[in-house]
Amino acid sequence: MYVGETGVSYSSIKEVKNMKFQTANRDQAMFKKSLIVALGAMVVALSGCDSKEEKANQAAIQAGQKLAEKGRDAIPGCVACHGAHGEGIAAAGYPRLAGLNAGYIEKQLKDLARELPPAGVAIEAVAKDYSKTPRIYSDLTVFSPGLRHDDIMSPIAKQLSVADIHNLAVYYASLSYTAIPVAADYQVLERGQDLALRGKAEYGLPACVSCHAPDGEGFGADFPPLAGQPSIYIVNQINKWQQGQRDNDNLGLMKAVADQLTDADKLNVAAYYANRSLTVKGQQ
Amino acid sequence: MKFTKLHKYALAVVAVTGIAFGTWVAADTQSPDSGDDLPTLEAMETHVSMQRPHESLPNELTIVPVIKPGEYFVPPKLEDLDDSKYADEVRLGRNIFINTQEYAKRYVGNGLNCANCHLQEGRKPHAAPLWAAYPLYPMYRDKSRQVISFQERLQDCFRFSMNGMAPTLDSREVEALTVYAQWLSTGIPTGTLMAGRGFARIDKTEDPSPFNGAVHYKAYCASCHGDDLMGKKFTNRPGYMFPPLAGPDSYNKGAGMYKVKTCAGFVKANMPLGKSHVLNDDEALDVCVHIFMQDRPWDPRKGMFMSIFMPVTEG
Numbered sequence: 001m002y003v004g005e006t007g008v009s010y011s012s013i014k015e016v017k018n019m020k021f022q023t024a025n026r027d028q029a030m031f032k033k034s035l036i037v038a039l040g041a042m043v044v045a046l047s048g049c050d051s052k053e054e055k056a057n058q059a060a061i062q063a064g065q066k067l068a069e070k071g072r073d074a075i076p077g078c079v080a081c082h083g084a085h086g087e088g089i090a091a092a093g094y095p096r097l098a099g100l101n102a103g104y105i106e107k108q109l110k111d112l113a114r115e116l117p118p119a120g121v122a123i124e125a126v127a128k129d130y131s132k133t134p135r136i137y138s139d140l141t142v143f144s145p146g147l148r149h150d151d152i153m154s155p156i157a158k159q160l161s162v163a164d165i166h167n168l169a170v171y172y173a174s175l176s177y178t179a180i181p182v183a184a185d186y187q188v189l190e191r192g193q194d195l196a197l198r199g200k201a202e203y204g205l206p207a208c209v210s211c212h213a214p215d216g217e218g219f220g221a222d223f224p225p226l227a228g229q230p231s232i233y234i235v236n237q238i239n240k241w242q243q244g245q246r247d248n249d250n251l252g253l254m255k256a257v258a259d260q261l262t263d264a265d266k267l268n269v270a271a272y273y274a275n276r277s278l279t280v281k282g283q284q
Numbered sequence: 285m286k287f288t289k290l291h292k293y294a295l296a297v298v299a300v301t302g303i304a305f306g307t308w309v310a311a312d313t314q315s316p317d318s319g320d321d322l323p324t325l326e327a328m329e330t331h332v333s334m335q336r337p338h339e340s341l342p343n344e345l346t347i348v349p350v351i352k353p354g355e356y357f358v359p360p361k362l363e364d365l366d367d368s369k370y371a372d373e374v375r376l377g378r379n380i381f382i383n384t385q386e387y388a389k390r391y392v393g394n395g396l397n398c399a400n401c402h403l404q405e406g407r408k409p410h411a412a413p414l415w416a417a418y419p420l421y422p423m424y425r426d427k428s429r430q431v432i433s434f435q436e437r438l439q440d441c442f443r444f445s446m447n448g449m450a451p452t453l454d455s456r457e458v459e460a461l462t463v464y465a466q467w468l469s470t471g472i473p474t475g476t477l478m479a480g481r482g483f484a485r486i487d488k489t490e491d492p493s494p495f496n497g498a499v500h501y502k503a504y505c506a507s508c509h510g511d512d513l514m515g516k517k518f519t520n521r522p523g524y525m526f527p528p529l530a531g532p533d534s535y536n537k538g539a540g541m542y543k544v545k546t547c548a549g550f551v552k553a554n555m556p557l558g559k560s561h562v563l564n565d566d567e568a569l570d571v572c573v574h575i576f577m578q579d580r581p582w583d584p585r586k587g588m589f590m591s592i593f594m595p596v597t598e599g
Contacts, residue, residue: 190363201407202356206557210403211508213518219525220516222507250507256558 192272377464409480
């Protein structure tokens with residue numbers, strides 16, 4: 001029995017060497033497979049399957065809409081909290097979903113459905129490609145599976161199937177949205193703007209706009225919009241990061257940022273983004 | 285029983301078939317479908333822990349410097365500006381600085397803005413902050429081998445880092461940027477060497493490896509700057525959300541960031557945003573060698589022929 005520095009045991013060193021060969025074989029096979037798949041995809045694309053994809057997308061949107069409006073069995077309809085058009089309820093801090101990135105919604109629902117790990121399990125937020133890493137890492141473990149806990153949402157997310165999650169994500173991504181700016185004190189807005197556009201350079205705290213896009217409209221599946229979200233929701237989420245109830249951000253970037261924010265910072269910047277005007281066109 | 289010729293033939297046939305069958309079986313077991321008992325680990329994918337939980341401190345510690353209050357200079361706030369002509373010039377300078385693509389388009393030859401490297405509107409320590417640079421000029425510069433003014437330094441930025449044309453010294457853009465830099469360094473005496481000027485210091489302990497660099501790039505950088513280092517463009521407006529590190533829209537081979545050590549000083553102290561010092565000196569150098577090896581526009585000092593007629597795609 002050979003126990004490496006890594007804590008993972010192998011029956012012999014030979015087995016470790018075999019592992020390398022196996023990965024090499026697998027890479028070759030993967031390459032062949034991917035070639036076949038690419039050729040197949042080309043043939044499919046040439047035979048005019050775009051309309052089929054569109055039809056499938058439309059069907060997913062309709063299924064998502066049905067589930068969102070009526071719910072199913074023990075699943076309540078999303079419209080009860082997130083509004084008839086996915087606009088959320090600002091006074092209660094329920095977020096808007098309309099016009100969000102489909103990939104983002106899908107990931108959040110999956111993370112909400114995941115059980116929190118037992119205390120003491122370490123999570124490494126950075127995914128490392130160990131199969132190609134020429135170094136030996138002292139810690140061979142963990143990529144963050146993405147954890148997010150919410151007392152209301154987690155029990156609902158656990159009842160959703162993978163198809164449900166996809167349908168809901170596609171449906172809410174297809175909705176358009178126009179934000180209604182919320183008035184706030186000008187000093188609060190000034191301080192919020194300073195933090196949103198410039199961060200705290202002297203403490204190494206980056207600006208919100210550097211990832212969440214210049215108008216806070218969000219970018220891709222990793223960086224959700226801040227503009228057009230209820231200020232209570234934004235403050236709650238930063239609190240959750242600080243308290244460890246949410247840990248599903250790309251590379252752990254938001255965790256590092258949230259840890260540096262004071263209570264006043266949270267309120268100022270949330271008020272600033274609730275004050276922004278924003279128009280989002282849904283993606284069909 | 286006598287061992288006849290027929291027996292020999294039969295034995296040979298059986299042996300050949302057996303070998304062929306064995307080879308086929310062996311080939312089949314080597315294929316991933318049958319013998320795939322190992323989990324495939326792919327970067328940027330999430331996996332649950334396979335190891336026992338940590339009972340003590342984590343064994344991979346990174347050393348991150350703790351910033352004390354007052355350690356770095358705090359430039360004045362933009363909201364405190366009044367309505368004077370000077371303040372207007374500062375605002376114009378800031379607009380050019382953070383949105384060079386729009387406000388100084390005629391001098392820019394790539395897809396970058398000043399604030400892509402001078403982070404947080406030129407305020408971030410160890411990201412070449414303007415407030416640390418402005419009080420030091422005029423100064424001797426090795427690159428041009430003469431004493432140059434701040435305005436001449438700005439010309440070099442446009443020529444190399446922005447891969448464009450140098451604006452004239454009396455142009456509106458150079459004037460506004462100079463005023464912006466002067467305003468940011470309000471209160472700093474001339475010639476002061478400020479803490480946080482330039483980029484972080486790099487002490488290498490081993491030769492940088494582009495192979496390690498590619499691995500680190502994929503883990504830490506690719507999710508924003510793209511697998512191909514070409515950055516990511518906005519979908520709802522022109523320009524780049526995350527700047528390109530290579531290719532025709534990036535800085536050229538005459539830029540300071542093309543030097544591996546300068547690049548590593550920037551990467552170590554600033555990247556990924558908000559999680560600086562995740563990469564140590566050697567890892568930052570690895571990543572920068574990986575970036576160094578990519579294609580980008582030629583050095584304009586190499587002559588007109590080189591910069592116009594040579595293909596950009598040659599590394």
